[in-house]
Amino acid sequence: MNRTMALLSAWAAFFGVALGALGAHGLKALARDLPDAAERLAWWETGARYHLVHALALGLTAVVAHHAPSRGPRVAAGLFVAGIAVFSGSLYAMGLTGLRSLGALTPLGGFAQLGGWLALAWSMRQLSPPSPAPKPAPGEGGSR
Numbered sequence: 824m825n826r827t828m829a830l831l832s833a834w835a836a837f838f839g840v841a842l843g844a845l846g847a848h849g850l851k852a853l854a855r856d857l858p859d860a861a862e863r864l865a866w867w868e869t870g871a872r873y874h875l876v877h878a879l880a881l882g883l884t885a886v887v888a889h890h891a892p893s894r895g896p897r898v899a900a901g902l903f904v905a906g907i908a909v910f911s912g913s914l915y916a917m918g919l920t921g922l923r924s925l926g927a928l929t930p931l932g933g934f935a936q937l938g939g940w941l942a943l944a945w946s947m948r949q950l951s952p953p954s955p956a957p958k959p960a961p962g963e964g965g966s967r
Contacts, residue, residue: 843868888900
């Protein structure tokens with residue numbers, strides 16, 4: 824397994840959970856009296872959800888990197904990290920500030936995430952199919 828990707832996955836998941844909790848508790852309290860509070864919380868929740876999904880995708884990419892030693896998993900990991908930063912980051916910033924103009928960045932992060940999935944799928948094509956189970960020799964493994 825690729826150690827760097829596995830560590831990125833663990834740290835991304837840690838921060839995804841921490842930021843999700845911050846939004847559910849801290850941002851909820853801060854935005855309570857704002858007219859767009861529900862929208863800000865929804866942005867934050869979407870950012871945290873995609874953050875966590877792509878943290879797990881990084882873990883899967885680490886496993887694939889172990890079995891498909893090519894550039895594909897590294898490209899996928901880079902795109903997943905960029906997607907988390909730009910997609911989730913822009914939604915977190917929108918949740919904190921209410922600046923809708925930051926939403927222009929969100930699709931760029933989404934495209935990075937989509938690219939990561941494509942790179943991961945391409946990498947998985949390089950995986951060897953599982954070996955068939957060996958057949959027992961005549962007279963072996965039969966019922967008695």
